[in-house]
Amino acid sequence: MIRHLWPLYRPHLGWLLGGAALGLLTLLANVGLLALSGWFLTAMAAAGLGGAAINYFTPAAIIRGLAMLRTAGRYGERVITHEATFRLIAQLRVWLYERLEPLAPAALEDQHSGELLNRLQKDIDRLDAIWLRILMPMLIATVAVTLFTLFAARTSGLLALVLLALLLTGGLLLPLWVARRSRLAGPALVARTGQLRARVIDGIEGLGELLVFGADARQAETIAHVDQALRETQSRLEGPRLLVDAVQGMLAQAAVLAALLIAIPLLRAGEIAPPELAMLVLFALAVFEAVTPLPAAFGQIAETAEAARRLFALAEREPPIHEPAQPRPLPPPGAIRFEGVSLHYAPELPPALHEIDLTLPVGSLTLVRGESGAGKSSLIHLLLRFREPSAGRITHAGIDLREHAAEDWRTRIALVSQHTELIAGTLRENLLLGRPDADTRQLDAACEQARILDFVRSLPDGYDTWIGETGMRLSGGQARRIAIARALLRDAPILLLDEPTEGLDLATEREVIAALRPLLEGRTVLLVSHRALDLGTPDQVLTLTAGRLRQTPHPGNTP
C-alpha cells in the first residue's frame, strides 16, 4: 500500500509538511497564549502589590501577537493542507482511471452494481483522511508533546514526567483502545448498513406485491429489526469514543491538579516565583489540546487502510485480454467466424458459452434469440474483444481477432444496446462518442435518420443540453434514438444490436425500429434479442440456450 501511496504523496510533501508546521505553530501559540496570560496577570499583580516597576509592553504585545498568530496559523494550515490533499486526490482519480480502463469491463464485472461503484467513489474520498486526519495530527502531537515535556522539565523533572504520562494515556493508550474497538465493529457496521439497504430496496421494489399480498407489515418489521441491529453496532462503535472524550477532559483537569501539587512546594521553597506557578498550571491545562484529535485519528486507521487496500487491489488486477506485440493491420471487411468458441467466467461455474460455431457473412442479418442469462451478452463481449475465448477462436476475413490491436478492431463496430447507455454530459458529447470529429451538419444528418432531430431542435440548448443524472431525463425511446444516431455517426461495417427495444412499450418500440432501419443498410448485423423484431427477414436465426447455440430451422417464420 505504501508502495502505491508514496509516489502519490511525494510531490506534495513540501506543502503537506508546511501545513503541518503551521498547525504546530497554531497549537504552540494557543498554549503560549494561555500560559503567558497567567504569568502576565500574576506578575502584574505582584508588581502592583510590591510597587515594583515591570516591563509590561513586551508580554502584552506577545499576548496580542499570539492571539493573531493562532488565528492566522489555523486558517493557513487548513487552506494549505486541504489544497495539497485535494490535488493529490484529483491525481489519484486519474491514476486509478488509467489502471481501471484496461480492466473494463470483464475484470470489473463484479464491481458493476452501483453499490460497489459507489463504494469505490467513497473509498477515494476517504483517502483524504490519511494526511488530514491521521498522519498530520499524529505528527503535530508527537512534536508538540516532546516540546511541552522539555518545557516542563526546565522547571521540574517530576512535573514533566507526570504530564508526559497523562498525555500518553490520553493520546496513545486510550486512542489505541478506541482503534481496537472500532477495528472489530467497523466491518460489522458496513455489513449491517448493507443489509439494511438490501431490505429497504426489497421493500421498495416489491412494494406492490407486499401490499397486495398483505406482507407489507412483515417487511416493515424486518426493516425495523435490521435497523435495530445497525443501531446496536453503531453504539458499540460510538460508546468508547464518547467515553474517551470525557476521560480526556478529566485527564486535563488531573494535569492541573498535578501541576498544583508539584509547583506549590517549589514556590514555597523559593525555586519558582508566583507568576511561574500560574503559568505552569494554565500550561498543564492547555497542553491537552495536542492530543484531543488523536482518538479520532487512531479510530480511522483501520477504515482508511481498508479503503486504500480495496482500491489498490482493484488496480492490480490482471487485464482480461492481451494485446499482440505486433498488431496486424485490419484486412478489408470479411466474414466473421466463431470456431468452437467457449467462454468460462470461473472454473466452478458452467460455461457461459459452449463450443459456439457461427458465421456472420458480410452484409448479413443474424438474429440470436435467448432468455436473459443464456449467454447473449457474452457473445457481444467477445465480438467487442472485451474478453477472450477460453477455447476456440473468432476470425475476421480468416484472421484471428487476437492478432489485431483491440482498439483497431473496434473501429469496425457500432453498438446499440438495451442499457440506457448515455453518459452524463451534453447531447453533443454523447453523439460525438460515435465520431469525435463530426461537425453539426453530420450530427444533424444522423439525428434526422434516427428520427430524433425534431426533438433536439425543440430543446432550448439543442445539442448542448445536459443529459444524465443531473441533467434532463430522456424517455426510453429518446435515449434509444440518440444511441442509434451515435451508431450512425460511427459508420462502421459491423453493427451489434443488444436488445435494442428492451423495456420500451409497443408504440415506442415501433418508432425505434423505424429509426433502426437505415442503420442496417449494407452492414453485417448481429441482433441479439429474446424475441424476433420486425427488422426485416434475418438471413439466419439461432437460439442460445444456456450457452449452447442451435440453428432455428425456418428463418423468417418466427413466432
Added chain:
Amino acid sequence: MKPDDHRAAEAWLRERRHDIAPLARRQRLIAALLGVLVVLQAWVLARIIDQAAFAGAGLNALAPLLVAWVPLLLLRGGLAWTGDRLAWRAAQQVRSQLRRELFDHLRRSGPYPLRERPTGELGNVLVDAVEAIGPYFAHYLPARLLMTLVPPLILLAVWPADWLSGLILLLTAPLVPLFMALIGQAAQRASQRQWRQLSRMGGHFLDVLRHLPLLKAFNASRRETARIAQTAEAFRRRTMQVLRLAFLSSAVLEFLAAISIALVAVLVGFRLLDGEMAFFHGLFVLLLAPEFYLPLRRYGAQNHARMEAIAAAEQILEVLALPAAAPAATSSQVALRHGALELRDLHFTHPGGDTALAGLDLRIEPGEHLAIVGPSGAGKSTLLLLLLGFIPPESGEIRLAGAPLEAAHLAAWRRRIGWVPQRPHLFPGTLRENIALGCPDAPTETVREAAQAAGILDFIEALPEGFETPIGEGGRGLSGGQRQRIALARALLHRPDWLLLDEPTAHLDPDSERAFVAALRNLRGRVGIVHVAHRLETLHEADRIVVMQGGRVTDSGDWQTLCSRPGPFRDLLEAPA
C-alpha cells in the same frame, strides 16, 4: 433549494425533538449543571493560586480546596459523558423512528407515486439521509444547548467579579453569531451557486466508470482520461472555494475569541498593576474568558452537521410529501360478497395532466377470463392500478356484487385478488417463502397445489433442495418464465376470486410465454381473470376481449367476433410497424 425550503426543513427537524422530549429535558439539566461546574472550578483554581502565590499557603493549608478539585473533575467528566450519551441515544431514537415512518408512508403511498423515482435514490433516502440527520441531534443540538446556557451563566459569574471584563464578553458575544451568520450566508450562497456543478463533477468519475463498456466499445475510454483530469481539477478548485469560505468563517470566530481574551487579560493586568483589582478576581475572570467562547466556537464547528442534516431533511420531506393512496388503517375483517365487478364511469388523470381514464364502464363476471388490449396510453395499466387500490379514482366507482368498494375495504379487497405484474419481485429467501408471501403459514400441500396450477411444480421438484431452494438477489438463477410462473403460484396460493395480470408475458421468449398461457388455461372458470395484454397472440383463450382507447372501452367481443369485423381490434392486429 430555496432558503424557504431550508427553513421549512430545519423547522421540521426541530419538531422531531418532541419525539425525544424526556431525553431533551435531561440534556438541558446536564448542560446547566456543566455551566455551574465550570464556574465552580474556575473559582476553586483561582482561589488556590491566589492563596499559594500571595498568601504563602502551602499544600496543607490548601488541602480542602485541592481535595475538592477531585470530585469536581469527576463530576464534570461524568456529566459531559452522560450528556453525550443522552444526545447519542436521542439521535438513535430519531433515526429509527424516522425510518419506520418513512417506510410506513411508502406503504400508504403504494408504488404509484414512486414510479418515476429510481429505486436506488429512494433507498438512499431511507438509509443514508436518515443516517445523515443523526449528527444534528448527537452534536449540533447539544452544542446549541450549551451555547445558550453556559455563556450566560459565566457572564453572571464574571459580572460581580469585574464588570468591565463582563462588558467585553457581553459586547463581543453577539458579534460571534452575527459574523457567523453573515459568512455562513455567503458560504451558503456560494455553495448553492456551485451545488449543481459540484454534484455534476462529483458524479462524473462514477458515471465514466459505469459507462466504461460503452466508452470502450467506441474506443473513447482512453480519450476520457484527459476529461477525468480536467473535471477532477475543476472539482478541487471549486471545492476549495467553498471550503475557504468555511475556514474563513471559523477563523473570524477564533479571532474574535482570541482578541477578546487578550483584551480581557491586558485590561485586567493593568488594573492589577495599579492595584485597582484583587488578583483573585482577575484570575477568576481570565480562567472563565476562554470557557465563555468555547461553546460558541464548538457551535460554529457543528454548523456543517446542521447543513448536512437540513439537506437530508429536504430529501426526507420530499418522500413524506408523496400522496397517500390508502387511508392509514383499513380493516381486512370486512366480509365482502362475491359477485360481478362493475366499473362505473371511472376517470383518472396522471399528475402530469395526461388523461388515463375518461369515463370507463366495464362489467366483469365472476370466473370470466377478460383480456384488455389497446395502444399504449389507452389506460389499461391505470385500470389495473385502480383495481389494485394503488390509486383512487378521480370520479366514478368500483362496485363488487352490487355494493360500492370503499377505500376502507381495501385490505379485505386485496385478500380477494391475486396479481402478476410485468416484472414480479422475488424476495431473498426460499422458493417456498416467495410463493407463500401472502400466507406464510400455508401447509406444504397447499403450496404444492399452487405451484402445480402455475405449471412450475415439476421445475421446483427437480431442484435438489426443492421448495427450500434459496433465491438469489432479484431471482438470479431463474429464467424470466420461471419467475413469472412463481409469481403466478404466489397469486394462486392467495386463493383469489380475481386474478389481475399486467402484461405478464411482455419480457418472455415465445416458449415461456406458451407455458404461462397454458397455466392460465387451467384456471378457466374458477377464477375471474383481468388480463392486460401487450401482444395479441396470447388472447385466443380469453372469454372476452375488451379494446381500450383514450381511456374508455371502444369495442369488445371474443377473438372470432373481433377478428371477423373491421374495428379497432383489427386495426391493432394489422397495425403497421
